[in-house]
Each structure stands twice: as structure tokens, then as C-alpha cells.
Amino acid sequence: MRTPLLLAAVSLCAQAQTANPFFAEWKTPHGVPPFADIRDEHFLPAFKEGMARHRAEIEAIATSPDAPTFANTVEALERSGQLLERVSLVFGALSGAETNPKLQAVNRELAPLRAAHYDAINLDPRLWRRVKAVWENRTGLDKEQLRLLEDRRRGFLRAGADLDEAGKVRMRALNAELSRLGVQFGDRMLKATKDFKLVVTRPEDLAGLPQGVRDAAARGGTWVFTLDGPSIWPFLQYADNRDLRRQLLTGYLERCRAGETDTRELASRMASLRVQKAKLLGYPTWADYILEENMARTPAGAYGLLKPVWEASLAKAREERAELQAAMAKELPAAKLESWDWRYYQEKVRRAKYDLDEAALKPYFSLDSVRGGAFGLATRLYGITFTEVKDVPVYHPEVRVFEVKEKDGRHLGLLYTDYHPRPGKRGGAWCGSLRPGRDRHAVPAITTNVANLSRPAGDAPALLTPDEVRTLFHEFGHALHGLFYAGQYRGLGGAPRDFVELPSQIMENWAMEPEVLRTYARHWKTGEVIPAALGDRIKKSRTFGEGFATTEYMAAALLDMDWHTLADDAPRDADAFEKASMEKWGLLPEIPLRYRTAFFNHIWGGGNGYSAGYYAYIWSAVLDSDAFLAFKEKGNLYDPATAQAFRTKVLEKGQTADPAQLYRDFRGRDPRVEALLRKRGLKS
Structure with a gap:
């Protein structure tokens, strides 16, 4: 009772x-x-x-x-x-x-x-x-x-x-500690990233910066630059003040390395615990454990792809370094090119070689137009439509929601978009889910696209850089993958880490094609379609700077693999390990790591994330380059039969079949790395 x-x-x-x-x-x-x-x-x-x-x-x-x-x-x-x-x-x-x-x-x-x-x-x-x-x-x-x-x-x-009972007790302890450390890493990184500010008080120190960048940074008589992408990268690209470029890039590279936001011991401890967990399960390294589930299968498989791409990108980066040093010598004869100079002189060389100023492109890339371009591409390829809905609850006023319908009007799902940086938002861009699709669309998906793209400034709407355009198309590709999944079970709705980027990265291929640009790139004031000559210059400059871009990414992928192919759990000094890794691979000193160990949130910040899997972007880049060729070979970027095949044989399948077989079903053969090397100008 x-x-x-x-x-x-x-x-x-x-x-x-x-x-x-x-x-x-x-x-x-x-x-x-x-x-x-x-x-x-x-x-x-x-x-x-x-x-x-x-x-x-x-x-x-x-x-x-x-x-x-x-x-x-x-x-x-x-x-x-x-x-x-x-x-x-x-x-x-x-x-x-x-x-x-x-x-x-x-x-x-x-x-x-x-x-x-x-x-x-x-x-x-x-x-x-x-x-x-x-x-x-x-x-x-x-x-x-x-x-x-x-x-x-x-x-x-x-x-x-x-495992026996003692092994299970140990497994519980390892998982608990790894979970706790991952949360700590993420919290410290968010704080370190949001705490840093470069405050400019003199207007003359803004020389070289486009007006939109100045307007976005204005704070009542001063200008504040942060480590958020829309702030730091334009500054490094355009600011004439070399010392301020140095200060801002140093802030980016040295975060999470002191005081209450220092993450280096957390990373080292997680690496050791992952070795212990792998060995407890019978694997020689954490990478062996992780990659068993991926297309690469083994560390040797992942390194086997990374090494030839690394060698090709590094050779290209050396050529680019010489070209940038020569451009710098015209202004500063005695100066040596440094990491904070690379983007600045790369932009100068780009203008000289291709008559292409990225700042001049932004007026054609208003956020609404670019999003409309991505939506229009999906309509053209797959017949689906997007209609904004206003009566749906959102978690922030900047969030917009779109209902996605099939060509015949059937409800397919919802897409939430949230594109601008805020104090409570982590960096980067990602696709998430508020409800995964299942039961063959009886339960439709609710997906999210979240990013840190340029905000509106002055009287202009949000105007995006070409990189931000590609980011929007990329995350939209992930959303389509989630929306299209047509399987019965939620547990099969994902994809292996080195396959999941195929649906996102293939969308980037369309973004800057002149034929596609003409459908969405319109001047925000005049409505003028981007001039054909400008579209052609974009296409001609497509491989410019790829040595730097690919090397910067590849260095982080190799660092991740090096951390996770450790075969013993001895504590490592994070700085010493990172230095030895990059010396082994021969990273140019003028190219800083995109993600140093201390702020490599992909691999340390909560759960497994991309640990032993950051290489996945380049693996998927091989897939997306080769898959996009299927459209090019048809002579029609919107070829209906190819689009239908990609949807039904890849996007709708999730993990209902082996990903290598899914790709073969679509392409009729295995992917070829040459498509990627040629697309990036790393091989003639």
C-alpha cells in the first residue's frame, strides 16, 4: 500500500x-x-x-x-x-x-x-x-x-x-573516461576560440580589406576580428598590415595551449586510452579498430591513398611557394614568405594571373541566391522542391525551415538552415538530424544544415566567398543523403566515414560550373547574372592554390593517422609528437597545420568523431571526382538517367549494402584516383 x-x-x-x-x-x-x-x-x-x-x-x-x-x-x-x-x-x-x-x-x-x-x-x-x-x-x-x-x-x-568480466569492467572504465575527456576537450576549444579577439583601433590598419569585411568587424569605433571563419580568413587574405596578419594567425594556431583552455594533455590521454581500448578488443592500434568499418579497411589502405596524393600536393605547393615568394620580393625584397603571408600573396597572384578578385565575386553570391542555386540544382537533378514554411518552431530567429517534396507533391522531409556564427555555436559547418528517416519514408527525415558563413554587413545581405558557396553546397549534399534514405531501419541510415562525404562533396562539383553559376549567381543590387567572362575566369582558376589547399588538409589527415597508429599507450608530449610527425612527412614551414593537435576537434572532441578518419574527405574526394565524371561523360551536367541512378543506387541506400558495391552499382567499376589528381591540377 x-x-x-x-x-x-x-x-x-x-x-x-x-x-x-x-x-x-x-x-x-x-x-x-x-x-x-x-x-x-x-x-x-x-x-x-x-x-x-x-x-x-x-x-x-x-x-x-x-x-x-x-x-x-x-x-x-x-x-x-x-x-x-x-x-x-x-x-x-x-x-x-x-x-x-x-x-x-x-x-x-x-x-x-x-x-x-x-x-x-x-x-x-x-x-x-x-x-x-x-x-x-x-x-x-x-x-x-x-x-x-x-x-x-x-x-x-x-x-x-x-570479453570476460574483467575485460568488461575495464571497457566500461575506458568508455567513461574517454567520454568525459571528449566533452572537456570540446568545451575548452569552444572557450579558447570565442575568447580570442584582435581589436583594431586605427582605420589605417584596415588597409586592403574589402568594405564588407570592415563593416562586418565594426564595433562602434573599433574593428574586432575573431577566429570564426568569416572573420579570420578574409583578414589573412586581404589585410596589408603584415604584423596584424601574424597576430591573428598566431591566435588561431596557439589556442588551446595555455591555462584553463589547454587541451594537449587531454589529447595525449585520449590517444593512450584508445590504444588500450583497441588492444582490449584484439586490435593492434586504434586505427585498425576504426578502419575495419570503413572502405579503407586497414591503416595500410588509408596510408596507401594518402601518400601519393600527399606527394603530388606537396610538389605543387613547392611550386606555389616559389611563385608567392617572387611576388613578395617585389614589395619586400629582403623578407621571407611566412605562414601569415601565404593567403595574402596568393590572392595577389590570383588577381594578376586570372584578373579574378574574390571580393568582386561576392556581390554575385548573396546567401539567398546561393541557397536557391543549391535547391534549384536538386530540383533539376531529382525533381524535388523546397518551400519555406513559417509556422514551424525554430531554436533561433536566424533559422529558416524548408519543406521538401517529391515531384508528385509527396512530403519528403524538412530542412533547417542556420548559417551564421554566434557566441554559442561551435566552429565549422555540419549537417545534423532532428529526426532520422526510417520505415521507407513513413517517418520522414528532419535534417539540419549549420554553418558559420559571412553575416550581412552594411546595407548588403550576407555575401559569400567562393569557399563559403562550396560549403553551403557541401552540407546541402549531406542533407539530401539524409532526406533520400529509403531504408526500413534507422540503424542503416548512415554510411562509413570514408563514404559519407561522397554525397556532400559531389555537390561542390556543380557549384562553380559556369552552366550552373548562371542559374543562381546574380548581383544582389542589380540582379545581373554573373558575366560569362567572370564565370570562365573562375573555371580557369579552379586549380589555382590547390597545392596549398590539399597539402594543408592532408597534413591534418596524416597527423590524425599518426596519432592513431600508435601501438603503445605511453604518454606523449603533444607538441613533440606533432612536430616529429610533420617533419617525417616534410610539411613546408610556410603551410601551417589546418588543425593542430590542441584544437583538432574532429578527432578529440566528444566520441570517436573523425579519429583515424579525417582522411575520409580525400578518400571521398576520389569518389566524388570520379562520380561527377559520370555526368561529364554524358555531356549533360543534369543527365536525368545518371542523376536517377545516383539517387537510387547511392543516396537512398544508406548502409543497406556494402559501400564499395554501392559505388560499383552506380559507376559500373571501382573509382580511379586519377580523376581527383587531374581535377585539382596535381597531375597533368
Whole structure:
């Protein structure tokens, strides 16, 4: 019998759940999160309740008296944890795009709880016995069911389900500490990035900067430049003041290396723990563990692709260095080209060689026009349409939402776009999900595109650089991948790390094609279509600077691989390790690492991320270059049959089949690296 005190406690709990929007049905348009009703204090109770419900669902599966079947075990696991998924997706979206100290505190408290929760599932011997039983009696399943079963079985093995009890205890401890350290790394990096400011007080120190860059930095009599992409990169590209360029780039490169934001020991500790975890599972290195799931399969496979591209890009970068040094000598005869000079003189040489000033391009790249261009391209390729909807809740006033429909008017999903930097937004650009698609579109996807693109300045709208244009098209490609997924199971909706960038990077190929530019690049004031001559100059300059760009990226990819091919867990001095790695590969001193160890958030900041996987962008670049050739070979950038094949054989498939086979199904053969080298001007 319940006492009055217990009844009162139950009543209070019920009231709390009623007030928490995560515990109610979302009666919003399309079932999107009711952001206006969600408060920071709702997340922790919702996570705990989500875990409790998930545990109950798992317990019911594990203790079922019925013989294990695909339906009552594998499919039941797939359908479990939906409240926890709902909370996690909203929390993940806000933590990346609109975080604050309260959410960061929740994340710190939550990290070990989530790690323990999933360890309890993955290391449950009762579940593992049932999954093994289904695997051993897997007759009668269709291809997608077999793929899900194989994925679930492999997931249990890779999580440590076959370890003895002592091994499982150690695995839980490793996962808890790695989770905690990853959150700390991300928090410190965000703070270090947002704390740095270069304040310019004299107008003469703005010499060389386009007016739009000045307007964006204006702060009531001073000008403030930050480490956000729309601020730092134009400054380094255009500012005549060499010392200020040095100060700003130094701020970028030296962050997270002192005081409360120092992350170097965290990175070193995570590298050691990952070695321990890999060895506990029977792998020689963390890279062996990670790459088993990727197209590369092994560290040798990843290095095998990276080395020839590195050698070609480094040779090209040496040529570019000589050219930039010669340009610099005309102004500063005694000066040596430094890292803070590269972008500045590269822009001068670009103007001289191609009569192409990137600042002169920006008026043709207003944000709305570029987004419209990406949407129009998708309409032309796939027949889908985009209509802005105003009655859908958003988490910030700058967010816009678009309903995506098939050619016949059927609802396909929603796309949230959020394009400008804010204090609570982490750097970079990404595609996220507020609801993954499943059940063959019966549950449509809600995807997000988040970036840090140039803000409006003065009387002009947001005007983008060519790099920002490519970023918008890139993330939009990820969104299409999520929207198009036509599988039954959410667990098969992703893709291996070195395949997932194919759908995004292929979109960049269209962005700067003159034929496509004419459909969206219009002057924001006059409406004039970008002149054909300017489009042609863009095309001719396409490979300019690729030695630098590819080398800068490749250096980070190689550093990641070097960290994660360590075969012992001895502590490393992060600076010494990084220095030795780059000396081994021969990185030019004038080209700084895109991501130094101390702020390489892709590989250290929460979970596994891109650890032993940052190479994936170049692997996918081979795929996207070769795949785009399929359109070029048809003589039609919008070839309907090729577009339909790419959609049905790649974009709709997720992980329902082996990615290498998906590519062969589309292209009729394996990809060829020569397409990438030629596209980037690294091979004649």
C-alpha cells in the first residue's frame, strides 16, 4: 500500500513529466521539436527518463521467454530507445549550434551516464546470446534484414560483448573516461576560440580589406576580428598590415595551449586510452579498430591513398611557394614568405594571373541566391522542391525551415538552415538530424544544415566567398543523403566515414560550373547574372592554390593517422609528437597545420568523431571526382538517367549494402584516383 508521502512524490513526478515537453506528444507541424517550450532544465530529467525506458525495453528483450528471432530481438533492439533518441537529437543540435554554460554542465554530467548506459546494453550477455542465436539461424531474412543483423552482431563484438568480466569492467572504465575527456576537450576549444579577439583601433590598419569585411568587424569605433571563419580568413587574405596578419594567425594556431583552455594533455590521454581500448578488443592500434568499418579497411589502405596524393600536393605547393615568394620580393625584397603571408600573396597572384578578385565575386553570391542555386540544382537533378514554411518552431530567429517534396507533391522531409556564427555555436559547418528517416519514408527525415558563413554587413545581405558557396553546397549534399534514405531501419541510415562525404562533396562539383553559376549567381543590387567572362575566369582558376589547399588538409589527415597508429599507450608530449610527425612527412614551414593537435576537434572532441578518419574527405574526394565524371561523360551536367541512378543506387541506400558495391552499382567499376589528381591540377 502506498503511503500519502509516496503518493505525493509520485504526483510531483507526474507533474514534472507533464511540464516537460519531451514527455508529451509533439503536436507541432510535422512533429518537429517544440523549441519554444524546451528549457535547459528539461534535458537531464528527460535523458534519465529516456534511459530508464530504454533499460526497461532492453530488459524485456533480454528476458523474453520466447526463442530468439529477428523480430523479437534484432528488430526489437532497433525500435527501442525512441524517447532517448528524441532527447539526444535535440540536445545534440542545441549543443552544437546554440549552447550555453547550463547545457555544457548538462553535457559534462551526462557523458559518463550515457557511456555507462550503452555499455550496459552492449555488454549484456543475455542480449548477446540472443543476437548470436539469431545469427546462427539466419535463414529466411531479406538482404536488408541480414544487413541489420550483421551490423548489430558486429556492433556487439566491437563493443566488447565477448570479453570476460574483467575485460568488461575495464571497457566500461575506458568508455567513461574517454567520454568525459571528449566533452572537456570540446568545451575548452569552444572557450579558447570565442575568447580570442584582435581589436583594431586605427582605420589605417584596415588597409586592403574589402568594405564588407570592415563593416562586418565594426564595433562602434573599433574593428574586432575573431577566429570564426568569416572573420579570420578574409583578414589573412586581404589585410596589408603584415604584423596584424601574424597576430591573428598566431591566435588561431596557439589556442588551446595555455591555462584553463589547454587541451594537449587531454589529447595525449585520449590517444593512450584508445590504444588500450583497441588492444582490449584484439586490435593492434586504434586505427585498425576504426578502419575495419570503413572502405579503407586497414591503416595500410588509408596510408596507401594518402601518400601519393600527399606527394603530388606537396610538389605543387613547392611550386606555389616559389611563385608567392617572387611576388613578395617585389614589395619586400629582403623578407621571407611566412605562414601569415601565404593567403595574402596568393590572392595577389590570383588577381594578376586570372584578373579574378574574390571580393568582386561576392556581390554575385548573396546567401539567398546561393541557397536557391543549391535547391534549384536538386530540383533539376531529382525533381524535388523546397518551400519555406513559417509556422514551424525554430531554436533561433536566424533559422529558416524548408519543406521538401517529391515531384508528385509527396512530403519528403524538412530542412533547417542556420548559417551564421554566434557566441554559442561551435566552429565549422555540419549537417545534423532532428529526426532520422526510417520505415521507407513513413517517418520522414528532419535534417539540419549549420554553418558559420559571412553575416550581412552594411546595407548588403550576407555575401559569400567562393569557399563559403562550396560549403553551403557541401552540407546541402549531406542533407539530401539524409532526406533520400529509403531504408526500413534507422540503424542503416548512415554510411562509413570514408563514404559519407561522397554525397556532400559531389555537390561542390556543380557549384562553380559556369552552366550552373548562371542559374543562381546574380548581383544582389542589380540582379545581373554573373558575366560569362567572370564565370570562365573562375573555371580557369579552379586549380589555382590547390597545392596549398590539399597539402594543408592532408597534413591534418596524416597527423590524425599518426596519432592513431600508435601501438603503445605511453604518454606523449603533444607538441613533440606533432612536430616529429610533420617533419617525417616534410610539411613546408610556410603551410601551417589546418588543425593542430590542441584544437583538432574532429578527432578529440566528444566520441570517436573523425579519429583515424579525417582522411575520409580525400578518400571521398576520389569518389566524388570520379562520380561527377559520370555526368561529364554524358555531356549533360543534369543527365536525368545518371542523376536517377545516383539517387537510387547511392543516396537512398544508406548502409543497406556494402559501400564499395554501392559505388560499383552506380559507376559500373571501382573509382580511379586519377580523376581527383587531374581535377585539382596535381597531375597533368
